[in-house]
Amino acid sequence: MARYDSARQLAAHKPDTPVFCIRPHAVTRAARWFADGFPGKTYYAVKANPEGWALDAVRAGGVSRFDVASIVEIRDVAARFEGAELAFMHPIKAEAAIAEAYADHGVRIFSLDSEAELQKIVRATGGAKDLTLCVRLAVPSDGAHIPLNAKFGAHVLDAPSLLQATRQVAQRTGLAFHVGSQSMSPAATARAMELAQDAVVRAGVILDVVDVGGGFPAAYPGMTPPPLRAYVEEAAERFEPFLSAVNSELWCEPGRALVAEGASLVLKVEARRGNALYLNDGTYGALYDAGALGWRYPVRSLSRAGDSAEFTFYGPTCDDADRMEGPFVLPADTAPGDYVEIGQLGAYGRCMATRFNGYGDYMEAVCTDDPFGTIYQEDTKVRRAVQ
Numbered sequence: 001m002a003r004y005d006s007a008r009q010l011a012a013h014k015p016d017t018p019v020f021c022i023r024p025h026a027v028t029r030a031a032r033w034f035a036d037g038f039p040g041k042t043y044y045a046v047k048a049n050p051e052g053w054a055l056d057a058v059r060a061g062g063v064s065r066f067d068v069a070s071i072v073e074i075r076d077v078a079a080r081f082e083g084a085e086l087a088f089m090h091p092i093k094a095e096a097a098i099a100e101a102y103a104d105h106g107v108r109i110f111s112l113d114s115e116a117e118l119q120k121i122v123r124a125t126g127g128a129k130d131l132t133l134c135v136r137l138a139v140p141s142d143g144a145h146i147p148l149n150a151k152f153g154a155h156v157l158d159a160p161s162l163l164q165a166t167r168q169v170a171q172r173t174g175l176a177f178h179v180g181s182q183s184m185s186p187a188a189t190a191r192a193m194e195l196a197q198d199a200v201v202r203a204g205v206i207l208d209v210v211d212v213g214g215g216f217p218a219a220y221p222g223m224t225p226p227p228l229r230a231y232v233e234e235a236a237e238r239f240e241p242f243l244s245a246v247n248s249e250l251w252c253e254p255g256r257a258l259v260a261e262g263a264s265l266v267l268k269v270e271a272r273r274g275n276a277l278y279l280n281d282g283t284y285g286a287l288y289d290a291g292a293l294g295w296r297y298p299v300r301s302l303s304r305a306g307d308s309a310e311f312t313f314y315g316p317t318c319d320d321a322d323r324m325e326g327p328f329v330l331p332a333d334t335a336p337g338d339y340v341e342i343g344q345l346g347a348y349g350r351c352m353a354t355r356f357n358g359y360g361d362y363m364e365a366v367c368t369d370d371p372f373g374t375i376y377q378e379d380t381k382v383r384r385a386v387q
Contacts, residue, residue, distance in 0.1 A: 002365040007266050010365055011302040011339040018281040019266040020350060021367040024057035026374065027262035027346065031061025033376045037229065038252055039236050043067040043087050045214050045255030046077060048347045054259050055080060067214075067253040068107075071097040078105040085109075089176065089211075089253065091136045091152045092117060098124035111136050111176055113154045115165060122169055133166050134174035134211055135159060137199060139192040144180020144215060145223065146293065153177065156195055160203035167205045174209025174251075175200060182256060183215035184223065186230040193238035200243045207244040211251040218260035218344055219375050221296040221329075228257065228375065255347060261374055262346030264367070266302065269338045275311050277334065282315010282322045285359060286345055288352035290324040291315070297345065298372045299328045303338035306331045317357040343372035 004010045007021050034042045043065040044058045050073060055066075059081065066081075068074045069090040074097075077084060087109035088101050101107035102125045112118050113136040125131065138153025154162050159175075167173045175196050179188040189212060200207055212235045217225035239250045265286055271278040283291025290297060290313070310327035311334070330340060353360045 004365055004367050006369045006371065007264060007341045007367055008302050010367070011266055011341075014339075015266070015363060016268065016280070017361055017363050018268075018285070019363045019365055020286075020345070021264045021266060021341070021365055022053055023262050023264075023346070023367055023370070024053055024060075025368065026370060027054055027057035027259050028061040029374065029376050030258045030261065031058045031063040033228070034252070034254060034258065035062030038232055038250075040239075040250030040252065041065055043085075043089075043251060043253045044258055045069075045253045046073045047351070048255030049259040049262070049349070050076060050351055052080065054262060054346065057262065058258060063258070067255075071100055074101050074105050074107060087111075087253075089134070093120070095120050095124045102128065108132055109134070112166070113138075113152055113162075115162060118162070118166055118169070127169075129171060131170050132172040132174060132209065133170040134176040134209060135162050135166055137175055137177045137192075137196055139177045139179060139195055140188065141180030141183075142191070143185030143188045144183045146181035148178045148180045156199055159199040163199065163203035163205050167203075172208035173205060174211055175207055176209075176211035176213055176251075178213035179215040181215060182217045182223065183231075184217060184225055186226055186234045188215070189231055189234045190238060193235065193242075197238070197242055207242065207248055209249050209251055210239055210242055210244065211253065214253045214255050216252070216254040216257035218256050218347065219373070220344055221298055223296075225375070258347075260344045260347040261370070261372070263349060264341050264343045264371065265345050265349065266339055266341050269334060269336050269340065270316070271336050272334065275309060276314055277311050277330075277340075278314045278316070279340070280316050281359070282313065282317065283324060284315060284317050284319070284322055284356040285353045286349040286362070287313070287315065287324055287342070289348055290326075291322065294325055296326060296328070298343040299330060300341050300343075300371065301331050301334060301338060302341055304331050304333065306333060308332060309334075316359055319356070341371065
């Protein structure tokens with residue numbers, strides 16, 4: 001794979017195909033932050049970026065456990081890292097997927113949010129006695145840019161009975177929640193921990209695991225998050241008095257925060273109409289969040305400098321929905337033939353791309369810079385939240 005000091009060097013070759021600039025060093029740096037700074041076990045949420053280079057970089061940073069949400073992710077990670085600890089944390093799974101995960105790939109950790117799912121796990125594993133089962137609790141997504149409390153999670157009033165039933169069949173019992181993707185409020189973690197504690201007290205069970213899930217944010221234009229340490233400290237502070245076993249564990253499942261800084265996308269401007277730029281990738285490609293969710297990514301021109309203006313982007317397909325409102329700030333005289341770099345696409349970038357209209361091909365190159373900065377200290381010497 002070609003290697004460059006920056007995307008500017010790459011753009012000098014004038015590629016016609018979109019190019020992902022991957023930065024394994026940035027992913028390893030983020031993983032090391034969690035490995036050093038989170039007072040428990042960190043499971044990388046593979047859905048954020050399942051590519052081999054990202055998995056390798058996460059592991060190189062000291063995160064060797066994986067949160068997997070499908071049997072395909074399980075097969076891929078198990079094949080790449082023999083004996084890796086995998087947690088099947090999708091609350092609703094096909095029974096065949098549970099059976100394969102348990103029998104063929106050594107998965108012993110599963111999540112659930114209903115009695116029906118609990119019974120499904122028991123059946124699929126043949127009544128196994130070596131399971132760690134985590135009840136997913138529905139919690140508010142206040143402060144999250146992508147709420148995740150509508151589709152999954154047991155209601156706080158239903159969770160106690162489900163915890164009791166789970167305790168009867170599991171070797172180890174856990175409680176999990178997710179405050180929503182790109183959470184901008186550490187207080188949301190604190191509130192979720194309070195609800196979790198209340199459910200546990202009502203159930204009268206002793207927990208082996210408290211899993212605070214994901215939601216750890218990355219930095220985007222208009223979305224500068226609080227320090228990640230604040231989220232960790234909220235979780236750690238409220239875990240200490242939790243009704244749990246002496247050897248209980250605190251878990252987290254970061255995805256976006258681990259890999260967002262690990263890739264950018266170099267695109268060619270094919271046309272300009274007013275302040276609309278037509279690019280060779282878009283909503284049906286790696287920029288799904290920009291189109292479907294109105295996500296603003298950091299951008300820079302690789303071709304020119306000067307006074308700036310705000311632009312809207314269109315992708316290459318024939319669909320009007322292939323539009324990204326932005327605004328995206330670039331030099332005012334940006335013209336066809338220019339190249340732009342879009343950052344923070346290590347998370348939910350290439351894995352979201354489709355083949356609509358025959359698009360979806362990308363080249364890759366390694367870049368060694370950090371053009372959009374980092375939320376992690378360069379030396380990765382992170383103070384532990386709990387000494």
